[in-house]
Structures are given as structure tokens and as C-alpha cells.
Amino acid sequence: MKREVLFLSACIALLSFASLGTAAAADSKLEKAVRDADAEWSKVAAAKDLDKTVAFYADDAVIFPPNQPAVTNKDGIRNLWKRFLDSFTDISWKTTRVEVAKSGDMAILTGTYEMTMTDGSKDNGKYCEVWQNKADGKWKVGIDMFSSDLPAQPVSPPGPGAAEKK
Secondary structure, eight states: OOOHHHHHHHHHHHHHHHHHHHHHHHHHHHHOOOOOOHHHHHHHHTTTTHHHHTTEEEEEEEOOTTTTTOBBBBBHHHHHHHHHHHHEEEEEEEEEEEEEEESSEEEEEHHHHEEETTTTTTTEEEEEEEEEOOOTOOOOEEEEEEEEEEEOOOOOOOOOOTGGGG
């Protein structure tokens, strides 16, 4: 009897460890999928492909650009990216951290970006993205927030008589 209980306990323990390994493999597969999607997004942005760049966003996506109001619709996102693509010669970003929800339907990515502006100046900064794993299995960006590591530029006070020019 003791032998059967011991055998049964060992089987249960092995099954528990096996299921942990399966869950870890699933998490790793989801993490790789969203990392790959983000890397592909960086490539299409660098290629200045507006349609493909915007296609990475979910229909209800929100972008929080620095020093601007949030952008909350596809037309706004498209216009924002059009201005971005026109203002730089090179852009790239790299994910440094991925957290996938246990449910597998959401992931948070953080990383760094670099870009060269058309005037030759350079910018680098960080970002945070929330990705959604849609019903069709494709990852889409739901929230996108980024900011420069460069110091903010001081605002010049208005010159004399500026108030009268209104």
C-alpha cells in the first residue's frame, strides 16, 4: 500500500513539473512572437512604409507622444506617423524587456529607440508598448508611449509687446 501511494505521489509530482515546463514553453513562444512583431515593426518604420507601420496598431490604439495630446484614432495615428516619417532619415528601436500576461492575450514591451532627423541631429529615448494578442493570433499595438532622453528645450519668454499682437 505504501508503495502504491508513493508511486502515485511521484506521478502527480512529475505531471506538475511537466505542466510547468509546458506553460514556460508557451510563455516563451508568445514572448518570441511579440518580440518578432516589434522587430518587424521597427524594420518597416525604418523603411518609411507608412501603411505597414500604421498597420501594427489595433483599431482602438492610443499613442501618447511627448509634449502633445494623446492620439486616439487611426487617422490621427496615420497623420502622426506621416509627420514622423517626414522628419527623420533613420529610426530603429529594440525591445529590452517583455512581460506576457499569464492569459497570453497581452504583453508589455519596453525598450530604447534611436533616430536621426533630416537636419542631421540625433535623438534617443525609451518606449513602453502594450500589445494585444488578437483573436486571429496576430499581435497589435494597443498603447504606445515614448519619450526622448535628451534634455527638454527651455521655452523662451514672449518678447516685448507679444500680448498686444493678439
